[in-house]
Amino acid sequence: MSHDQGQTLVNMVNQIAANLSGGRETADTVEGVCSHLEKFWARAMKQRIVACLDEPDCGLEPLARQAVARLAERRGAPAA
C-alpha cells in the first residue's frame, strides 16, 4: 500500500468530494469540501494538500481540486 503522505491526502480529499457530490449542486460540493478541510484538517495537512496544487498530475479529481484551490485562496496562499 502506498504511504506517500501527499498521495494519502489526495485520496482523502477525493473521497470527501465523492461523498459530498451526489444530489448536490457543484458549488455546494466545492464549498462543502473546502469547509470540511478547514474544520477538520490539521495545519500541516492543509499546507501539504495546497502544495499538491502545484503538481499537475497529483491525482486530485476536478471538484476536489476546486475545493483545495478555494482553501488555498482563503488561507491567503496563491491558488494554482
Place this chain on the structure above:
Amino acid sequence: MIQHFDPSQHDKAFSKDLGTPPPAADAAPVSVEIDGVAITVPEGTSVLRAAALADINIPKLCATDSLEAFGSCRLCAVQVEGKRGTPAACTTPVAEGMKVTTQNERLARLRRNVMELYISDHPLDCLTCPANGDCELQDMAGAVGLREVRYGFTGENHLEAEKDHSNPYFSFDPSKCIVCSRCVRACEEVQGTFALTIDGRGFDSKVAAGQDEAFMGSECVSCGACVQACPTSTLMEKSVIDSGQPEHSVITTCAYCGVGCSFEAQMKGDKLIRMVPYKGGDANHGHSCVKGRFAFGYATHKDRITTPMIRDAIDQPWRPVDWDEAITFAAKRLRAIQSEHGRESIGGITSSRCTNEETYLVQKLIRAAFGNNNTDTCARVCHSPTGYGLKTTLGESAGTQTFDSVMQADTIIVIGANPTDAHPVFGSLMRKRLRQGASLIVADPRRIDLLKTPHLEDAQHLPLRPGTNVALINALAHVVIAEGLEDQDFIASRCDTEAYRAWRDFIAEERHSPEASEAVTGVAADAVRRAARTYATAGNGAIYYGLGVTEHSQGSTMVMGIANLALATGNIGREGVGVNPLRGQNNVQGSCDMGSFPHELPGYQHVADVTARGRFEAAWGVELDDEPGLRIPNMFDAAIEGSFKALYVQGEDIAQSDPNTQHVEAALSALDCLIVQDIFLNETAKYAHVLLPGSSFLEKDGTFTNAERRINRVRKVMPPLAGKADWEVTVDLARALGYPMEYTHPSEIMDEIATLTPSFAGVSYQKLDERGSLQWPCNAEHPIGTPTMHEVDFPIGRGRFAITEYVATEERSNRRFPLLLTTGRILSQYNVGAQTRRTDNQVWHDEDVLEVHPSDAEVRGIKDGDWLGITSRAGQTVLRARLSERMQPGVVYTTFHHPGSGANVITTDSSDWATNCPEYKVTAVQVEKVSRPSEWQRRFDEVDRAQREHLATAREAAS
C-alpha cells in the same frame, strides 16, 4: 490526597429487598392498613412490598424484588380482613381500604410448618456454609422461630446431590436447593437466556441447566443473575466460598462496556471479594454481565506494571526508576524534540477507558503544555462518525434516549450491532421488550443472537452485504417517502424546510428504491419495503446501531442516513424512539465529550470558535492553537514521514486495536519518544521508551459517561498499585513540562469542566452523589439532567436532513481477494482483551477463529479446525477455521481479542471519508489452507519474546 466521605452513596431504598418489583410509577395511589399502620402506595403494589415499605417485614423465600412474584413457598401468608384463608402477600395486590394482619398465632404456625418442611431436606452445616451470614433460609428459620424438625433427616433427601463446579466463577450445590425457582426466573426475566429449568415434579423437582448438563455445557452465559437471586448457598460465587463474606462495600461503575453498569464492590479490607450489580444503578437496575460481575481479577494480576520504567531505545531492556526520574526523563525528551522539530511534532492519545477527569487532563496537557491540538482518542476508531453524523443532523454528538426508553418502543431496528454480546445488559433489556411483543428488524450481514431471542414475536432480518449500509438506509427512506409514511407534522414543525426538500427530492429518485438497490445490498426489495412500513407505522420506532454502522468508509453518511429516517418518521424527541449509538468501551462517550478530538475543545466546541477558545485560554492561562491538530491515522502517516516524533498514550493499545498493524508498527518504531501509560505491558508498550504504570478503575475516583450520556461515579476501593492514579501522573508530567496543574481530587477537575463546558455546567460530585447519576446536558435549563434529548427543539434549532449519496467502498472483493472479511466481538472478551484475557473468561474464548461459510469452505477444501491463511492487500495472518452459517456465503468473520491472531494485520487503512474512522467491517481477503503461522505472526512472537525478556530483566533488577 483527600478522601471525600460519601454519606449518600448507599440509598436505603435500594439496599433492602422489598419482595416484589415496583408497579408503574404513574399508578393511582391506594391506601391500606397493615398491622394497624396506614400506608399509601401506587396501585399494583403487592401487600408484601407495601408492608416492606412501612418496615413491616413479612417472611418470604421465593419472592425478591428483581422478579415477578411467583407465590410458591407460602411463607408470606397473611390474613386480610373480610377474606377467607391466608393469601400469599407477594401475589396479592393492595386494594383500597384493605386491612392486613401479618403476624398472629395462626400465621406463625403455618410459617413454622413451611420452614420445617424445607429444613428437613436441607443440610444443617450452617456454620461452615459459604452463605453463612448472607442466607435467607437461615434468616427465615430465625424469623419464624423454627425450633424443631419433626420429620428427621433419615428419609429420602437430596443431601448427597452432586455439585457442579464447571463454571469458573460460581458453584452449584444442589443439596442446598429449596427449589424456590428464583434462579430460573432470574435467567428468564432478568437475563432472558432461559438456560435453567425446574425438572421433575413434587419431591423430585430440581434445578437443571440446559438439558440437565453442567452449567458450562448449557446455554448459560454466566451473567450471574441466578447466583444473585439465590436465597441460599446453592448458587454461590467461588470468591465468597474461598474468602468468606465481604465486610463493606462501595458503589462504583463497571469499566468494561458502554452500558456503564453500577456495582456494589463488596470488599474485605482492600481486597475485592465480589461485584454485585447495584439495584439503584440507573443504567442496569441490578443486572450485569459476566465481564462486569466476574472478570475483575486482572486488577491484581501478576502482570500489572508496578514501577515506572525507561529506556533509550526500544531494543534495550527496561530500566526501573522512580516516578520522578521517569517523569523528568519523559518531559526532557518531549521538550528536546519540540525544540528540534517544532511545536507540532508531538501529541497524545486519550483513553476511552480512563475517567472523564483523566481524559480532560490529557487533552488539556496537550493543548496547553504541548501547545498544539494533536490530541485524539481511540473513539476515532469506533464512534467518531457518530459524532460527525449526529452533530450535522441533530446538532448534538450523542444518543437521544435512556436505555429504559426501549421499554416503550414498538419497533426496534438494530443495525450493525450485537447487543447480546457487546452490550449484554442492554441486550437483556431489549429482549425483555421483545418478549412483550415489540417487533424486531435486524440489518446485519450476520445472523446475530438477538434474532434467536426466546419467545420473539416478530423478527425481520435484512442480511445485507458488508459495505452497503447507505444503500440500504436510503432504500428504507425511499419507501417511507414513496408510500407517504412520513410524519408531515413533525417535519413541518421541527425540521429545516429547505434541507428537507432537497433531501426529499434526492431520496425520491428511483435509483434509491429497494428494487434498484437490491443488486447492491443483496436484500430482497419486498423485505426492505416491509421493514420500512413496520418502522414507520409502529407508533414508537427506535433505532440502535453499533460499530457495524460507523466502521465503514461511509460511516458518517450512514449515521446521517439513520438520523434522516428517524426525522422523516417523527421518531425523535420522546420516550420509546430515537437514534441510539451503542458505544463500545466504557467511556467512549465521555472521552469524546471531554475534548479528545483534535478539532474540538471539551463539549464539542470547535477550536476555531473565538468565544469558546477564549474561555479556555482565560481559564488555562495560555494561548491555544486555533487550527485542528492531527488525528491518529494522520499522526501515524506523519511519524513515518518523519515530521511527528513523540506520542503520549494513556490507557490505549493502538498497536493492537488500530487497523493495518504493520503500518502502525512502522509508525511507532519511527518515534523518538513514545510514552505509554497502562496497567499492562500492552502491544504498544513494546515500542515505548517510557512506561508509566496505570491504575485500574478500582484504584481511583472519577466519572464515566455511558452510551445514554449518563455520568456515573467511579469510586476508589483500593489504593493504586503503583502509588498514583492516572490523573496524578498527568498532573506530574504537566508540572515537569513547566505547566503546573493544581488539583487535589478529581472532583476539582470536574468543577473546572463544569465552568468551561455548557452541557456540564450543572454537574458536580455533590450532585452526582445526591442523584446517583446525571445525564448531560445538565445545566440551568436542565438542572437534573436530560434523559430524552430534542424534546422541544434541536441544539441547532431545526433538525437537518442530510443528503446521503451511496459511494461504494474501494474495499471490494475481486479475483485476487474474493471474500469479504468483517470483524466483531464476543461476550466474554473485551476489546483487545488485555483485561479479560487475564481472567477466567478465557475459558469461553481462548483464541480468535475465522468463521467461514460451509460453501466457501467446500470449494477451498477447508474443514473445521484447519489453519487458514487470510491475506488482504495489507498483510497476512493465520487463524483456525470454524465453519458457520451465521454469515452469507462470500463473507468471513473474526474477532480481535488476542494480539497474536493479528486480525488487524489484514485490515486496511481504508477509512470513513469524514472522520478517518477505519473500515474494520470490510476487508477484501483471500483464504486458503496453510500449515504454519504467517510471517507477521512469527515476527510478532519474536518481538513479544524479546520484550517480555526486557520486562523480566527489569523486574528482577527492581526486586
